Amino acid sequence: MTAGEPADPNPPPEGWPEAARPGAGEVTATVIVNAPAERVYAAFTAWERQGDWIPFTRVRIVEGDGGEGSLIEAVTAVGPAVLRDEMRVASLDPPYEVRVVHCGRLLRGPGVLRCTPMERERTQVVWHEWFHLPGGGAGRVAWPLLWPGSKISLTQALKRFARLVEAGRLP
Numbered sequence: 001m002t003a004g005e006p007a008d009p010n011p012p013p014e015g016w017p018e019a020a021r022p023g024a025g026e027v028t029a030t031v032i033v034n035a036p037a038e039r040v041y042a043a044f045t046a047w048e049r050q051g052d053w054i055p056f057t058r059v060r061i062v063e064g065d066g067g068e069g070s071l072i073e074a075v076t077a078v079g080p081a082v083l084r085d086e087m088r089v090a091s092l093d094p095p096y097e098v099r100v101v102h103c104g105r106l107l108r109g110p111g112v113l114r115c116t117p118m119e120r121e122r123t124q125v126v127w128h129e130w131f132h133l134p135g136g137g138a139g140r141v142a143w144p145l146l147w148p149g150s151k152i153s154l155t156q157a158l159k160r161f162a163r164l165v166e167a168g169r170l171p
Contacts, residue, residue: 032122032124062086069089
């Protein structure tokens, strides 16, 4: 930061500066939920319920109470393949925004979920991730092949999330 330059309103969480920088593996998904933003936000931050809408995944709070600074672990297992995603809750701005930093060995980078209130108690949800790509140059080459699957998976999870919130099954 130079003299006279405003401070970053969302600085990286202390202790995770490398993981908090956006990576080249960018993916976004959006859904409209027929529920007010407060309910949508509460459902998303019910961390241990995320396995209800993210297939093959168990989520638990490892450190903290689920608030800022907490460590959340999501383990996705399909047969013998297991993916462990550790993330720190970087900031919470209810009912509008949740920021996390994926800080595990494989999945690293910031993520944000934004809830935008709309007319008739609907909420637009935008989920955006900026993963660091493993494997250096090979990872950057492989990303265009992996990206469609990531986008589809994220979108399908958000659609399931919306259905569960609208049915009153979340949070």
